[in-house]
Amino acid sequence: MAESQPLKSGSNLEKVLAAGHLAVTAEVGPPKGTSPEGIREKGAKLKDYTDALNITDNQTAIVRLCSLAGCAVLKQVGADPLMQIVCRDRNRLAIQADVLGAVALGIKNFLCLSGDHQKFGNHPNAKGVYDLDSTQLIATLRQMRDDKKFICGDDVSGDTPMFIGAAANPYADPFEFRVIRLAKKVKAGADFIQTQAVYDVDKFARYMELVCDMGLDKQTHILAGIIPVRASGMARYMQTSVPGVAVPQSLIDRMKAAEDKGGEDRKQRGEHGREEGINISLELIEQVRQIPGVHGIHIMAVNWEDIVPVLVEKAGLYPRPHVE
Amino acid sequence: MSTVLTQQSTAMPPCQATCPINQDVRGYLAAIATGDFRRSLELVRETNPLPTICATICAHPCESECRRGQADKPLSIRALKRVAVENGGPLAPPSRVSSRGQKVAIIGSGPAGLTAAHDLARMGHRVTVFEKDAAPGGAIMSYIPLYRLPRELVARDIDNIRALGVDIQTGKALGQDITLDELRQQGYEAVLLSLGLPVSRGLNIPGVDGEGVLLTLSFLKAVNYEGYRLPPDKTVIVIGGGNVAIDTARSALRAGAKAVKMVCLEAPDEMPAYPWEIEEAAEEGIEMNCSWGPKQIVVQDGRVTVLECMAVKSVFDEQGRFNPSFHDDRCTLIEGDIVILAIGQASDVAWLPQQGVALNERGQLAYDPATMATGKEGVFACGEVVQGPGSAVRAMSHGRQAALAVDAYLRHETVAFEEPFPLSQLDERVKSEVKGVDRQAVPLLEVSRRVTCFDHVDLGYTPETGVKEARRCLNCGNGAQLIADKCVACLTCVRVCPYGVPVVREAGEVDIRADQCQACGICVGECPANAIAFRMAGVEDIPQRLEAALAGGKKEVVFYCSYNTFYLRGADTLATVGIPCLGKIDVKHLLQAVALGAERVFLVGCADADCPYHRTLDWAHRRIDTARTVVQQAGLSGVTLHMLHLEPQQFAALPQHLSQAVQEAAHSEEQND
């Protein structure tokens, strides 16, 4: 990306990426309740180790504090919030309204997602909205920002600084179509991409090769997803029960072997497992950052946010650059 | 309710179409299979005036056409007819169906003459049969060996014909004891000549006139009628390869021959005799000398010593006509004391012109096959005398035609004979799905015993093996019938049929191909529009039979596979409804039973291995499950439905099995609680 281009949002994340640094983002899960304290606490703890923090939007279709409010709380503690928006829960009126509100509150980063199917969540009988799909959502935000128009064509008033992101899953099928789909998202207006968790580095490298062949790495910033694994059980659960996450058996075996070093003692096993999980994550970070076209990492430490500073530090990515 | 039948559905099953007298084979087999022997005999008798004789000696061309034979071994139809005859009676003698009342004379009482007599008598004509021999039956009595047809069996059939009022006068030969003119004077308005082929063909070779050279017909007649026995220690040479030659050889053996050798022109696979006859003869130790032609009979001191034969080059010429050629230089000598010629039969008609009946240029009785009429007004002919040699059943068919022709003549009408058309062959897909079921072997008298006497060789099926064999019948053409204007083209039948019988035709019409249907009945119970009727007996009348069975407030009803009726015992006080395979049970039948007050409904099917169909029991299970759901939803807590699978023999103790099923169900209910 040419340095000379004007910034689209001026968000911290955009500035770090524009400056050519390897970006680090992390995910913060909002509570199933009204207290902002958890977000505040996590935000305060992680903000210095990351360039932006995602707030998930009813992740896995479970109702939580909304991403807009979560981002506003992060803003209060000085983090650069990244607001996730899923197509599942809102129609075009609600989404465009929320985006206006977010921009008004100073939120500049957005991640456009289809959303996990409602079937998996705690309201499986909800009507899935899916008025827009994720590609159309990207295009909608781009249009609001660049053309200052709503979908209907009416004018948007005020400034619209937005750094628009999208997701990509290099492991989903059909593999050959994954890069085409990425290209569509980029064409629709995705400034950055956060990928699904990378474990099979070879496959991710092949994917990135195709991405680079198409020149997409020059048009967007790709942040490789990292999900630190705490225990072999968690790895197995992700392998069988979480849509879109590809966990190789070798990883489960390696976790299991490490846990076995702890013998019968549960606590010991847990510690050995966590230690190995950290090792694995560090190895992954080291490997993916070498892959051409990778501009950053996105750490999704679900219920294990404490580990983010550890990983960032051990990976030699601390301190984070400060770009004016 | 209108029905649209494809042309095929009116076609006959191949067995019936091939049978010269079009016996309803499918019908009487189904009756046997469901244990109704009486019905089976009634059906046999509907078109067969000589059921006992046919059950014993019929050449059964039906079996070669049997469609199970395309996928498996054919049904043993002739033996099953015997099951009907032996177990279905006694039936009342046949009765007249009309009373036309004209006098008809029939000359000759072989199968053709007797059939014509029977048919004409049933039409109400006054029929007299004149038989030159001492007993009626013609060739059957004279030439069929006793070991194939015990004579008391012949009497049964002939008694039934007499019961129709047919007057059979024996010892009356036309031209000798009576004349056609006399018959005319006595008021006979028509005369039917069924004279048979009473002359053995001779052979023009040296030595044929010697002592010890016999003609087969006189030999057989002497054995059959007079109990003629050969002098001791004689070796008999039988010349000929047809069925009569085999009869001759086997009779000679039983008449005391030391050894019997057959000599025929044909190679083993060319012999005109039926394969099973050849096989049984070989079992009895009769020596076969095939592909040899007689050259001369060597007679020394006035006695036969040797038959000299030449090797046969070919029996038929290039046009396929009988025209044997020989290797003159390759000869063999077959030693023996007696030679019996069994090389064919001819008519004896040279005297007929004296009666005013013309012969044709070849010296044969002249007749018109279209009207059966001879050259003399009011005189007709039928049977082997005009057809040439053939099976008894073929002669019977000709006698039947002659009866129609004579009746038409008497009414001053013309007659047209219709050729039946058979159902087409099974297509490959259907054939591949037909479940194989072993053909039941017909037990025979053991060889060591049978060569010493004239006892009946064929022991016949027991009723039980008969039932087993009969249920192999594919019920060709007797299955599902689409009611086209009720069909909603949902294609459910197309999808449930295990055989791929229903197909989609042009313009989206469904055709349940009658000629391919295996009559399993699965589609009937699944059709959402009630648009499939069923041809086979015992299906469409289930509701009425159910109502009758439950009359009087019975609280239990048993639907059972009627292929086990034969075994069923102890069910007299139960309400039972037999269904020919439970694939034909419908949820509506089960609910009807409940609506009629039944509190326990049993569905008793075969053990899987015994079912000749695919998946019918599976569907029966689904239907009882559906009925259970309905009963439960309706809140009928006191009603239970049970499904049992029983071996045939277990049907003999049905009540015990039913109560066991109830106990088991109650037990498992408790455990679930």
Next chain:
Amino acid sequence: MIKAKHKSIASIGDMLAPYRRVLVLGCNTCTAVCLAGGEKEVSLLASTLRLRSTINGQKKEFLEFVVQRQCEPEFLEEAKGLIQGADAVLSLACGVGMNCMAENFPDKPLLPGNDTTFLGLSTELGLFTERCVACGDCLIHLTGGLCPLARCAKRLLNGPCGGSEEGRCEISKDVPCIWQMIYDRMKALGQLDRLSEIVPTREWSMNDAQGPRSFVREDLRVQVAGGG
């Protein structure tokens, strides 16, 4: 065709509570084909209800009839006498037929015996699956003839979500991922390049965005004298 299935006997029983004489009215078109409204289903349901009512001592009467299509007033004519003679009609048609029934017999309570499920087909005996959402704006020329609106759990129009795995949808291994099928088909047709085009935001006005839908064929309209 339109697919439907029976409501539970319990819920039908509740609906029937106020009525004594009920006509179970089948439909010989779509619901007959999906085994929910033909003569057999009508008689089966009527038998069930009869048994149920006997047990409950309700002495209800259940009449049975099947019309060609309940969605045509002309076909309902045949059943007019039965309908008028009944306290209520339990319809085994689809929702369309039921509405038509109700509109044409304003005095007659109409009870649904079926749940109308979707526009679909029977992919195998006993399995019915949706194929069309009647969106009013067909786009399947873009997707190889296969409809992602009807068959993608998230109605995605620009390709499969990240949950597509080995041709299966993330919601269930039993559900094929329609986008995998679209991809395979477009590949076979040599039209993969078309999938690179972004399908823009849908105009749902052809669907449910503007209230009950209707359309007019002016060439077929007959002006009613004195009409507006």
